[in-house]
Each structure stands twice: as C-alpha cells, then as structure tokens.
Amino acid sequence: MLGAELALAMFVTVCLLLMFGFPVALTLAGTALAFAAGGILLGVFDPDYLGALTGRIFGTMGNETLIAVPLFILMGVILERSKIAEDLLTNMARLFGSQPGGLGISVILVGALLAASTGIVGATVVTMGLLSLPSMLRAGYKPSLAAGTICATGTLGQIIPPSIALVLLGDIMSSAYQHAQLKMQVVNTATVSVGDLFAGALLPGVILILLYILYMIATALIKPENAPPAVAEPVNLSQLVSGLAPPLLLIALVLGSIIAGAATPTEAAGVGAVGAMFLARLRGQLNRAQLFDAAQATLKTTSMVFLILIGAAVFSLVFRGFGGDRLIENFFLDMSGGKHSALLVVMLGIFLLGFILDFIEITFVVVPIVAPILLAMGFDPIWLGIMIAVNLQTSFLTPPFGFALFYLRGVAGNQVATRDIYIGVIPYVAIQLFTLGLLWLLPDLVTWLPAQMGR
Amino acid sequence: MGLLKQFSTLIDAMNWRLGQATAWLAIAMALLTVFVVILRYAFGIGAIAAQEGVIYMHSALFMLGASYTLLAEEHVRVDIFYSHFGPRAKAWVNVIGHVVFTLPLLLFIGFSSTNYVAESWRVLEGSPEPGGIHGVYLLKTLIPLMAALLALQAISTIIKGLAVLSSSEEQSHVRG
Numbered sequence: 001m002l003g004a005e006l007a008l009a010m011f012v013t014v015c016l017l018l019m020f021g022f023p024v025a026l027t028l029a030g031t032a033l034a035f036a037a038g039g040i041l042l043g044v045f046d047p048d049y050l051g052a053l054t055g056r057i058f059g060t061m062g063n064e065t066l067i068a069v070p071l072f073i074l075m076g077v078i079l080e081r082s083k084i085a086e087d088l089l090t091n092m093a094r095l096f097g098s099q100p101g102g103l104g105i106s107v108i109l110v111g112a113l114l115a116a117s118t119g120i121v122g123a124t125v126v127t128m129g130l131l132s133l134p135s136m137l138r139a140g141y142k143p144s145l146a147a148g149t150i151c152a153t154g155t156l157g158q159i160i161p162p163s164i165a166l167v168l169l170g171d172i173m174s175s176a177y178q179h180a181q182l183k184m185q186v187v188n189t190a191t192v193s194v195g196d197l198f199a200g201a202l203l204p205g206v207i208l209i210l211l212y213i214l215y216m217i218a219t220a221l222i223k224p225e226n227a228p229p230a231v232a233e234p235v236n237l238s239q240l241v242s243g244l245a246p247p248l249l250l251i252a253l254v255l256g257s258i259i260a261g262a263a264t265p266t267e268a269a270g271v272g273a274v275g276a277m278f279l280a281r282l283r284g285q286l287n288r289a290q291l292f293d294a295a296q297a298t299l300k301t302t303s304m305v306f307l308i309l310i311g312a313a314v315f316s317l318v319f320r321g322f323g324g325d326r327l328i329e330n331f332f333l334d335m336s337g338g339k340h341s342a343l344l345v346v347m348l349g350i351f352l353l354g355f356i357l358d359f360i361e362i363t364f365v366v367v368p369i370v371a372p373i374l375l376a377m378g379f380d381p382i383w384l385g386i387m388i389a390v391n392l393q394t395s396f397l398t399p400p401f402g403f404a405l406f407y408l409r410g411v412a413g414n415q416v417a418t419r420d421i422y423i424g425v426i427p428y429v430a431i432q433l434f435t436l437g438l439l440w441l442l443p444d445l446v447t448w449l450p451a452q453m454g455r
Numbered sequence: 456m457g458l459l460k461q462f463s464t465l466i467d468a469m470n471w472r473l474g475q476a477t478a479w480l481a482i483a484m485a486l487l488t489v490f491v492v493i494l495r496y497a498f499g500i501g502a503i504a505a506q507e508g509v510i511y512m513h514s515a516l517f518m519l520g521a522s523y524t525l526l527a528e529e530h531v532r533v534d535i536f537y538s539h540f541g542p543r544a545k546a547w548v549n550v551i552g553h554v555v556f557t558l559p560l561l562l563f564i565g566f567s568s569t570n571y572v573a574e575s576w577r578v579l580e581g582s583p584e585p586g587g588i589h590g591v592y593l594l595k596t597l598i599p600l601m602a603a604l605l606a607l608q609a610i611s612t613i614i615k616g617l618a619v620l621s622s623s624e625e626q627s628h629v630r631g
C-alpha cells in the first residue's frame with residue numbers, strides 16, 4: 001500500500017508547492033515526475049504508466065471538442081474589447097437607473113451578458129469592476145453592495161453558456177461517463193456532450209440571475225438608501241436596441257446551434273469568433289493592431305490552458321500509477337451513508353480546492369478522479385457537471401480566498417475596502433448555496449431542457 | 456555573465472517573434488472553420504483537408520505558443536503570496552522551479568517522444584482519412600519542438616533570475 005500513500009502525499013505536496021506561486025502547470029507535472037522517479041527507485045511505480053504521456057499529448061492536440069476553446073476565447077476577447085459592454089451598461093443604466101436599485105439591476109444584466117460572451121471569470125470581474133464600480137459608487141450605492149454585486153455577476157461566466165469552463169468540463173465528463181458505464185457493464189452506452197452541458201446550464205443560470213435581481217429589488221425596498229436612484233438621463237431607445245441586438249443575436253445563434261445539435265461546438269465557436277470580428281469591424285473597433293492584439297491574447301490564454309492540460313495529464317498518469325484512483329474509489333465504497341454523502345464529500349472537497357485551484361486545474365486533475373466513481377453510483381452526468389460548475393462558482397466567490405474577490409481587489413484601488421468586498425458577497429454566497437440546494441432537490445431543473453432536446 | 460545574458464536575450468527575441476507570428480493562427484483557424492461550415496451546410500461538401508487544417512493550426516497555436524506565453528508571464532500562478540514577493544524572492548521561485556520542475560519535465564517529454572516521432576517520420580505518417588493532410592509526422596514533431604522551445608525559455612528565465620539574485624547580492628555587499 002506504499003504506492004497509495006505516495007499518491008496521497010503527492011497530492012498534498014502539490015497543494016503546498018503551488019503556494020510558492022510557480023506556474024501551476026509546471027508545478028503539477030514536475031512534482032508528479034519527481035514522485036514517479038522516487039516510486040520507480042522504491043519499486044512501487046511501473047514506468048510504463050509514464051510511457052503513455054506522448055500519446056496523451058498527441059490525443060489532446062487532435063481532440064475535436066477542445067478546438068472550440070481557442071475559438072471561444074477569440075470570440076470573447078473581441079466582444080470584450082469592442083466596448084460593446086460599455087455602451088450597453090451606459091444605455092441600460094439610463095433605462096433603469098432612475099428607479100431605486102435600477103442601476104444595480106442593469107449591472108447584473110450587463111454582467112450576465114458579458115459573462116456569457118467572454119466566459120472567463122477574471123476578464124468579466126475586471127471589466128465590470130472598471131466600468132460599473134465607479135458609476136455605482138457615484139450614484140450613492142453602498143460600497144459593499146456594489147462590490148458584492150460585481151463579484152457575483154463576474155462569476156456567472158463560469159456557468160452561463162457558452163462558457164469555456166463548460167466546454168472543458170464537457171470533454172472530461174464525457175470520457176468519465178464512458179468509463180463509468182464500461183465499469184457497470186452497460187451494453188448500450190449513452191454519451192454526454194458539451195451541448196448537453198450547455199442546455200443543462202441554461203435554467204440554473206437564469207435562476208441565479210433572477211435571484212440576484214430579486215435580492216437587488218429587496219434591498220432597494222427595505223433599505224432604499226443603499227441602492228438609490230441615479231440621476232435621470234434621457235434614454236436613447238434606438239441606440240439601446242442597436243447596441244443590444246447584434247451581440248445578443250450572435251450569442252443566441254452560437255448557443256442555439258450547439259444546444260439544438262445543429263452544429264458542433266467547434267463550428268459554432270468558429271462562426272461566433274468570425275461574427276464577433278464582423279460586429280467589432282462594423283463598430284470601427286477592429287483595425288489591424290486591435291486584431292493582432294486579440295490574436296495575441298487568444299494565443300496566450302490558449303497556451304496557458306493547454307499547458308495545464310498537459311501538466312494535469314502527467315499528474316493523473318502518475319496518480320493512477322500509484323493506485324491513487326483505487327484508493328479514492330475504496331474510500332467512497334467503504335463510506336457509509338450511500339451515494340448522497342459521497343457526493344457531499346466530493347462537493348465539499350471541490351469547494352475547498354476552489355480556493356487554491358482554478359476551474360481548469362480542478363476540471364483536469366480532480367474531476368477525472370472522482371467523476372467516474374460518482375457516475376458509477378448512478379448520478380446523472382449532466383446534473384453532476386452542472387453541480388460541480390455552480391459549486392466552483394460559489395467557491396470563487398467565497399471570502400477570504402475566492403478568486404473573484406482578488407480580481408476586484410486588484411482593480412478597485414481604494415474605492416472600496418477589502419472588508420466591504422467580503423461583506424458584500426455574503427448574500428450572494430447565500431443565494432449560490434440556496435441554488436445548489438435547489439438543484440440537488442430538483443434535478444429536473446438541470447436535466448429537463450437537455451431531455452427536451454431529444455437526448 | 457555577459458555571454459549568458461546575450462544567450463538569454465537571443466532566446467527571448469526568438470520566442471517573442473515566434474509567438475507574434477503564431478498568434479495569427481488564431482484568426483486563420485476561425486476563418487478556416489467558417490469556410491468548412493459553409494462548405495458543409497451550404498454545399499454539402501465535407502472538406503477533410505480543411506477540417507484537418509484547423510486541427511494543425513490549433514495544435515501549432517498552443518504548442519508553439521507555450522514558450523512565448525512563459526516569456527510573457529501568462530502561465531497562471533497561484534499568486535496569493537507570489538504577488539507580494541519582492542524581485543529577489545520571485546527570482547528564487549522561478550530559478551528553483553525551472554531547475555527542479557520544468558527542465559526535468561521537458562527532458563522527459565523530449566526523450567520519451569523521440570521514438571514515437573521517429574517512427575512517424577520513418578513511414579512519413581499521413582492522415583487516416585482519405586483526402587486528409589499527409590503530415591501527421593509534422594504534427595507529432597510539435598511535441599519535442601514544444602519541449603525544446605519551452606526548455607530554452609526556461610533557461611533564459613533562469614539566467615535572468617540569477618542576474619537579479621547576483622546583482623542585488625552585490626548591492627547588499629556594497630551597502631554592508
């Protein structure tokens with residue numbers, strides 16, 4: 001059993017070493033390789049496991065689903081930089097701003113739209129922090145309310161499709177599901193796709209947005225001084241519609257074609273990226289330099305994601321080689337309390353890991369280990385994927401370590417105190433936990449729409 | 456140190472140019488994807504070669520972009536503490552990290568992929584699909600190439616880190 005102990009030791013060591021701040025992908029792979037070398041010397045690790053690495057890397061390069069990742073990143077970067085969001089916020093604020101809480105609702109709606117288009121938490125929080133925080137504070141919003149709202153809407157990028165996080169999760173869930181069914185000796189194996197996850201995420205995403213808005217309305221009613229009306233400005237309705245319609249149509253087209261199964265995520269993402277370039281060009285926001293800038297940003301984000309993928313591949317090969325997967329499986333099998341307590345333990349573990357690891361690392365390191373076990377216990381793969389996504393979103397929002405809070409802290413300067421950010425997100429964390437509970441009790445909220453799509 | 460510094464500058468310049476050139480693949484692969492979509496949905500033509508072209512561009516994008524991304528400091532870190540470190544502490548983390556983690560990893564990837572790639576070159580492996588691109592051996596070559604470029608960039612980072620560490624040591628000697 002020395003191998004299994006080394007597997008656990010490796011996991012703990014990686015978590016500690018990551019704290020030094022060396023790039024995550026290289027820390028994951030380097031630590032795993034060092035443990036593998038030690039294991040080979042001690043005779044508890046079969047070097048053949050590592051021989052599979054080159055094949056795994058090549059498999060990643062040719063993975064049809066993952067090609068959607070750079071295309072979605074490109075689409076998001078271009079939409080973000082073409083200042084569509086800025087115009088939207090200005091116009092929406094004019095439309096709703098004269099009502100108590102109206103500016104807050106505009107921020108939630110624009111944030112949700114921006115989240116849907118970029119799909120990257122950091123980018124959304126930073127953009128919203130720069131755009132909306134000053135205007136909310138100027139209108140007299142309580143700093144904690146403004147900060148909490150921006151952090152919470154920023155994390156929606158995780159869950160509202162088409163999100164990159166769901167593309168990555170969909171890829172992992174589909175192989176985990178195959179694995180689990182093979183184990184259960186299911187003959188007619190079913191599949192789960194990125195489109196299924198997109199469809200499953202839609203209703204929970206809408207529920208979250210509605211609950212955020214309800215909270216804002218309730219605040220405006222109970223404590224109007226915290227969310228006062230902004231100075232009324234004339235609304236240019238035609239400008240609002242002409243600003244809102246093109247990006248909304250583009251996102252609806254991309255999302256609709258994937259969910260309806262008419263196009264693969266890659267095809268839809270490609271059309272979305274070129275469509276975004278077209279929109280930006282129409283707005284005069286895409287000259288050669290801006291295009292080059294967007295291409296650069298896409299290259300860097302894509303390389304970052306895929307190097308983590310390679311690092312996580314090394315890590316999980318070594319973890320398997322030590323028998324770590326069997327260790328985890330036995331742990332869950334020995335646990336009393338059935339499948340729901342197993343899920344609770346996994347969700348708690350992922351929540352805590354969300355403090356130190358990003359969505360990508362958790363998706364590639366943790367999900368491949370735990371998902372096959374949970375799926376073999378009979379959980380629905382789409383439901384499990386969405387539960388993990390909402391759970392991580394909550395984790396990124398939870399003080400003191402949530403990622404979103406750091407991003408806002410970074411751009412907020414001295415406009416708000418760290419304390420305000422922490423206090424402001426608490427109601428939103430409560431909404432997240434409530435939603436998680438709701439999805440747990442009513443799984444149909446997730447699985448109904450994918451089922452309607454005939455899957 | 457002078458020669459090493461020149462070597463580091465040379466590596467940086469090479470990876471910088473390579474990254475800038477490679478970035479255009481992101482735009483090209485989006486356009487090619489749309490081309491494939493139009494052929495497929497409007498004309499019912501399955502363009503295998505174009506579809507594989509997207510895979511080649513996608514692979515080249517992140518395999519050749521990894522070293523540039525390291526140079527541009529865009530590989531994600533857990534920066535709860537790192538962002539508060541001074542230049543010396545950061546240099547220590549990077550020098551030790553690259554020596555202990557990066558270089559052994561890339562040596563391993565480089566050596567373990569040699570047979571795999573050599574075999575592919577020996578038969579000039581082509582696409583399994585009829586009408587596909589006859590260049591799988593080139594695609595596979597990206598693996599050791601990525602390892603080599605990233606290793607060079609890691610060495611350059613180590614050199615720059617050592618320079619930071621030695622120069623501030625000199626300064627503290629002067630002050631002492």
